[in-house]
Amino acid sequence: MISIGPTYLLYYVPLIVSISLVFGATRHEDTQTILKHAFYTARWVTGFMFVIFIVLLMLNWML
């Protein structure tokens, strides 16, 4: 079903932390706002990727 091992998903963790924090920090100056923005970004990206994952999974079942 998935061509890579689930442990490969761990590569995602440091990336999303780093990207979210930097992305948030380039839009705000206040630390609390940066953290909040970073959290929303991480949630959005993760959710988006999860939706893509589900779509691909369904396509895999159907085809």
Add this chain to the structure above:
Amino acid sequence: MSNSGTVIQVDDQKIDLKNRRLAAFLAWLLPGAGHYYQGRHTKGSLYLVCILTTWIVGFALGGGHVVYASWQPGDKRWHYFLQAGVGAAALPALVQGNHMRKATENGRTRPGYQPLWGGFMAPPYRPVVEDHPDEIAAWYAQYGAGYEMGTWYTMIAGLLNILVIYDAYSGPLSVPISGRKKKDDEDEPAEAASGDQADTKVASTNGAEANA
């Protein structure tokens, strides 16, 4: 962001961008250095840790071979343009690349060539031909997915630093339109009470008016 010379105001904080070009250059040279120069220590530290960690982790995942400069047939390393976004950390690759270029004749590495610094950021021996057992193939075989992921990590770190350079040059980017409306709704009472508003908030008000 209300501009007054080099002083801007964001999130109710006044920031002196000082010499913007110097700050941008420092930000490229070492992630976060431009912000330290401007006295924005928290953000400087955040950038330094996040970007350099991503870059170093990527470098280690690929066994130290993911960052190198080469523009030879079969090995046009375009990734380096993005990896070089982190500045000084990627510069040794240029020296190694030049060293290899001088030791390359008719697309082949001359016998007796020795890379500098024990091969740190050195390009692979030439020729590099797709589907042939060259040095890149050996790196892929040795590090597997780590080589691919390492390349991505280092490229992403370089790209992130481009945002940081912009931040050092002209302050935080404006909040995207999708985030403005929500922020507007939350901040409306506070805005009415406060006379001095940050530009991001003013922009969001304008955005809401435009939408209406």
